[in-house]
Each structure stands twice: as structure tokens, then as C-alpha cells.
Amino acid sequence: MSALSTVISALIIAALVFLYNHLARELKEIDPLLLNNQTSISETRKSCESAIYRSVDVPHGVSVTRGLNLRSGYKIRDGCLKDVWYCGLKNRDDKLKSTEIVLGGKSFKIEEINYILHQIALKLSNFENIGIYGDLMESPELLLVVWSCFFISDKTVVYFHSKEDLKSKIETPVSVLITSSKSKSDIDSTAFNGTIEIESLLSTFDKETTKEFKYDPNMDFHHVNNHSFSYVVDGNETKFFQINFVSSIASKLLSIPSTKSWTKDDNMLISFTQTTFSNNNIIFETLCGLVSNLNRIELVNPDNISNLHELSQFKSSILCTDSKILKKLCTNSKKSFWQSFKLQRSEYFNSLGYFNTFGKIDRSLTLKIIYVAQLNPPLSSLMSNFCKSLTGSSIVREVYTNFTIGPILKTNIFDFRIVQNRSLTLLGVPANSVELKTVNVDENTNQGVIYVRGMSLGKSGSLHADDEFWVKTDIIGGFARDGCLYGSI
Numbered sequence: 001m002s003a004l005s006t007v008i009s010a011l012i013i014a015a016l017v018f019l020y021n022h023l024a025r026e027l028k029e030i031d032p033l034l035l036n037n038q039t040s041i042s043e044t045r046k047s048c049e050s051a052i053y054r055s056v057d058v059p060h061g062v063s064v065t066r067g068l069n070l071r072s073g074y075k076i077r078d079g080c081l082k083d084v085w086y087c088g089l090k091n092r093d094d095k096l097k098s099t100e101i102v103l104g105g106k107s108f109k110i111e112e113i114n115y116i117l118h119q120i121a122l123k124l125s126n127f128e129n130i131g132i133y134g135d136l137m138e139s140p141e142l143l144l145v146v147w148s149c150f151f152i153s154d155k156t157v158v159y160f161h162s163k164e165d166l167k168s169k170i171e172t173p174v175s176v177l178i179t180s181s182k183s184k185s186d187i188d189s190t191a192f193n194g195t196i197e198i199e200s201l202l203s204t205f206d207k208e209t210t211k212e213f214k215y216d217p218n219m220d221f222h223h224v225n226n227h228s229f230s231y232v233v234d235g236n237e238t239k240f241f242q243i244n245f246v247s248s249i250a251s252k253l254l255s256i257p258s259t260k261s262w263t264k265d266d267n268m269l270i271s272f273t274q275t276t277f278s279n280n281n282i283i284f285e286t287l288c289g290l291v292s293n294l295n296r297i298e299l300v301n302p303d304n305i306s307n308l309h310e311l312s313q314f315k316s317s318i319l320c321t322d323s324k325i326l327k328k329l330c331t332n333s334k335k336s337f338w339q340s341f342k343l344q345r346s347e348y349f350n351s352l353g354y355f356n357t358f359g360k361i362d363r364s365l366t367l368k369i370i371y372v373a374q375l376n377p378p379l380s381s382l383m384s385n386f387c388k389s390l391t392g393s394s395i396v397r398e399v400y401t402n403f404t405i406g407p408i409l410k411t412n413i414f415d416f417r418i419v420q421n422r423s424l425t426l427l428g429v430p431a432n433s434v435e436l437k438t439v440n441v442d443e444n445t446n447q448g449v450i451y452v453r454g455m456s457l458g459k460s461g462s463l464h465a466d467d468e469f470w471v472k473t474d475i476i477g478g479f480a481r482d483g484c485l486y487g488s489i
Contacts, residue, residue: 028353030414038412038429039483050438050446050479057255057432064454065254065432067246068291072218080224080242081287082215084249085151088290089114089213096264099290102298103140111209116144118212119205121153124176131174131192133160135274136282139180140299141198146229146283151213154225159279161233166191170237171461172230229283231402231458233276238403238460247455248406249288251433260369260394260413262289262318267296267366269316271305273324273375277400281373284406285320294318308333308391312364319370323379323397326372330387333361346389353416357392367393369413374399374427378489381419381426384411399427399489401473403463404456407431408473409485424477424486431456436485437470438478450475450487 040059042052058064067078088110092099099110108116124130130149134142149155158174160166163186166177176194178201179187187195229240256262268289272278282299289297298314302325305311311319311329335343339361346359370393372379379387379397388395394414398407411428419426430436434454440447451470457463465471477487 029355029416030353032353035412035415035417036482041483048440048443050440050448052435052437053430053479053483054435055255055430055432064435065247065251066455067243068250070217077221078243079246080221081150081228081245082154082224083217083221084287084291085147086213086215086217088293089211092264092293099294100296102296103143104299109209111211112207113144113147114213115208115210116202116205117148117152118210120145120148120201123201124148124153124155127155127176129156129158129172129174131158131160131177132179133166133177133187134180134183136279136299137272137274137301138182139198141202142178142180143283143286143299144202145178145198150228156225156227156230158230158232161231161276161279163187165232165235168232168235168237170230170232172237172239231280233402236460236462238458238463240405240458244405244456244458245287247433248284248404249291251431251456252288252406253292255410255432257413262292262294264293264295266294266317267298267315268294268318268320269298269300269314270320271300271302271325272373273302273322275322275375276402280405281320281400305329306332308362308365312362312366315366317366317368319367321370322373323375326370326379326387327383330390333390335361343389347385350385350389350416351418355394359389360392361390365391367391369393370395372397374489376489378425378427381417385416385418397428399475403458403460403471405458406433406456408434408436408452408456419486421486425488427475427477427485427487427489429484446478447476448478449473450477450485
């Protein structure tokens with residue numbers, strides 16, 4: 001009998017071990033082995049340079065992501081900015097309510113926004129290029145002028161970052177400048193033929209709705225204005241074209257796994273600290289939201305959100321922000337002893353790859369994914385794991401520049417690893433629309449300056465591309481064996 005009991009006990013122990021190993025493997029969001037090969041690496045490289053790295057979504061041998069892959073008859077085309085608005089207006093199911101757009105606390109249906117955009121286009125019809133000055137977080141109504149030029153009038157928008165940039169000598173002529181009442185005092189009235197306050201412009205419009213949009217996606221995309229946007233920062237004008245926008249939008253949306261995909265029920269909240277690229281980010285994120293037919297897109301000044309409880313009131317599932325704001329939200333949120341204990345356990349399991357939400361400090365938070373633009377100092381993997389556990393949300397860290405639309409680097413949404421390196425931060429892998437390499441001081445080091453090329457790069461006299469179209473960035477770092485870039489920004 002004792003021998004039989006021993007055999008039974010051994011079988012039970014073996015079964016439990018097997019079951020444990022099976023569950024431990026199956027409950028992980030991703031196989032850790034997949035995180036060891038996160039990029040596609042070129043087979044050759046030049047002296048004192050690294051190989052060329054790409055996202056595994058666009059391996060070497062195929063083109064990086066070019067556009068929205070829209071069908072036109074039997075052909076597939078990249079699309080243009082007008083297609084973004086066309087998708088936003090036409091593709092939402094009639095059984096669902098219209099997309100809601102909230103700017104500065106004022107809520108609009110997308111049909112109301114469409115009417116306003118057409119009215120702005122009529123008011124500005126006598127001007128060729130439209131200048132804009134003002135922070136979109138402080139004056140989100142300025143975004144309507146950008147959209148009107150992008151979608152309706154097909155004019156070039158020239159966005160000035162600072163009052164010093166208003167004095168810059170740029171290539172694209174600007175005759176009229178649209179600004180806000182908060183920023184008007186910065187403007188020299190003699191520098192432009194006319195200055196219009198956005199508040200007074202919008203006050204002349206009635207609150208009407210229309211779905212009318214005279215754009216034939218099968219024909220009119222051939223005739224759009226290619227140079228749609230210029231951004232002036234530090235006295236330099238960077239020109240952006242249709243391909244820059246559609247490739248970056250597609251790059252972001254197509255890289256989202258199906259389990260985290262943006263749906264018609266999602267609410268997006270956008271909140272950024274004012275930086276040299278924050279206005280570009282806001283424009284880019286709203287375009288991604290429009291083409292995805294989200295339920296709500298909302299711009300909120302970071303001054304109006306001080307902790308996670310206040311954030312939860314917006315009922316957002318997608319948050320686009322930066323590392324400075326996210327750190328503030330997470331560190332300003334008070335925790336009880338029991339919440340701190342659960343948070344520690346949550347952090348531990350998240351660091352092993354077992355995604356969980358039991359450490360979420362505010363149960364009313366509805367976030368499923370947070371996109372974080374990296375500011376100095378960047379969000380470390382340790383801090384990212386803390387924020388992930390505290391919010392119960394997946395986090396993607398992104399690196400932006402002044403001369404690109406969209407990020408050039410992003411972390412894998414399932415990357416749970418804690419990198420213990422104080423001098424180098426995990427910055428991620430190339431976005432799907434670009435490829436990267438390092439140019440090193442000598443052959444004995446893998447650390448160097450990051451160079452980028454691809455579809456999301458604009459053109460500027462201050463950008464010195466070589467014969468192969470590589471552009472130098474300010475990022476220092478190197479690629480590790482896992483294919484990820486580790487560096488400093």
C-alpha cells in the first residue's frame with residue numbers, strides 16, 4: 001500500500017509540475033524568446049557603422065510602410081490627408097453615434113466639425129498659405145484651421161513654434177496668420193498682411209451639421225497639394241508632404257496587435273507638455289484617431305489633470321501623452337497600505353511577463369493602452385513597469401523628432417523586461433516607416449550616433465542627408481543582441 005501511495009504521490013507531483021509549467025507559459029503575454037529578436041537586420045554593413053535595422057513588420061527585402069493601403073478599383077494606393085477625413089466621416093456605422101471631438105472642453109459631433117471646416121475654408125479662400133501660431137494644448141481650436149487646410153481647402157499650413165520663429169526667413173511665403181487671443185501679443189503686426197484670432201473667426205459660424213464632403217477617393221487623390229505642412233522651429237522650416245503623414249499613420253495603426261486594436265468604442269485623450277514637437281504630435285495623433293473612427297477624440301490641457309483619479313473622469317481607453325505628464329500622474333496619486341501592497345505584487349508579476357490589473361489604484365480607470373513620447377529624462381523600463389501596474393494599461397514608449405511625423409522609435413507593447421542600466425535607456429525598435437543605423441567612432445564600439453531614413457522624414461535646409469538619404473539625429477546609443485536600441489535622447 002505504501003508503494004502504491006508513493007507512486008500516486010509521484011504522479012500527482014509530476015502532474016502539478018507539468019500544470020504549473022504549462023500555466024506559467026500560457027499566461028505570459030508573449031514568449032520571452034520573441035523579445036530576443038525584435039528587428040530585421042541587414043546582412044551587410046559599412047566600416048564604423050552598424051547594420052541597418054528595421055521593424056520585423058517590414059523586413060529587409062520589402063518596402064517600409066508607405067501608406068494607408070486603400071483600394072482604388074483593382075489598385076492599392078497610399079492615400080492622402082483627404083482620405084483621412086473621408087474615412088472619419090463615411091466609415092462609422094450608422095447604428096453608432098457620431099464621433100465626438102472635444103476641444104478645450106467644448107464638445108462637437110464630427111458633422112458639426114465638418115461644417116466648421118468648410119466655413120473656415122471659405123473665410124480663408126483668398127489666401128494661398130496659412131500661418132498658425134499658438135500652443136494646441138492652450139488653444140486647441142487652432143487645430144480646426146489645420147484640419148480645414150488639410151481636408152477641405154488643400155492649402156499649405158505653416159506652423160510657427162515660438163515668437164522668435166515668427167521672425168524667421170522661410171521659404172514658404174505666409175500672408176495671413178491665425179492665432180489665439182492668448183498669443184496675439186507676441187506677434188509683430190507688420191510682419192504679416194493680416195492676423196486673425198481663432199476665437200473671433202469661430203464666433204461668426206452657426207452651429208450646423210453636414211456630412212457633405214466633395215471628395216472622390218477614386219479620382220481626386222491625384223490632384224492634392226503635396227506640400228501640406230511646414231513646421232518652423234529654431235528658425236528652420238521643415239516641409240512635410242502627403243506621404244509623410246499617411247506612412248506614419250499607417251505605421252502606427254498597423255503595428256497595433258489585434259488584442260489592443262483601436263475600435264469604434266474607444267475614447268482617445270491627448271495631453272502633451274509644450275515641447276518643440278508637441279504640436280506635431282497632437283496633429284498626428286488626431287489624424288490616427290480620425291482614420292480609426294474612434295468614439296471620442298479629446299484634447300485636454302495637462303494643467304487640468306493632476307492625478308489618476310482626475311484622469312479616470314474622462315473615461316478614456318487610449319492615452320497619448322509624454323513621459324513628464326505620465327510620471328506626474330502616477331507619482332501624485334495617493335495609495336493606501338493595501339493598495340501599495342497590491343501594487344508591489346502587480347509590479348512583480350508584470351516584470352515576469354504576466355500582465356495584470358490588480359495593482360490599478362483607481363478601479364474606474366478604463367485605459368487599455370498608453371502611448372508615451374519620451375522627454376528628457378526618458379521613462380525607464382522600471383518606471384514604465386510601475387506606471388503599467390498602477391494604471392492597469394499597456395504602455396508603448398516612443399521617440400519623436402522635430403523633422404519627422406510620428407515616432408522613429410517605439411518599444412514593443414508586450415516588452416515586460418526590466419533593464420537595469422542607469423546610463424542607457426531602452427528606446428525600442430524602429431517604427432515601421434523608417435530604418436535606423438548607428439555611425440560609430442571606431443570599429444571597437446557599438447555605441448554611436450543614430451541615423452534615420454524613411455517615409456516619415458520631412459525636408460529642410462538644416463537637415464543634411466547623405467547620398468543614401470540618411471539623416472543624423474541627436475540620439476546616442478547602440479543596438480543590442482535583442483535588436484533594440486539602447487541610448488540617451
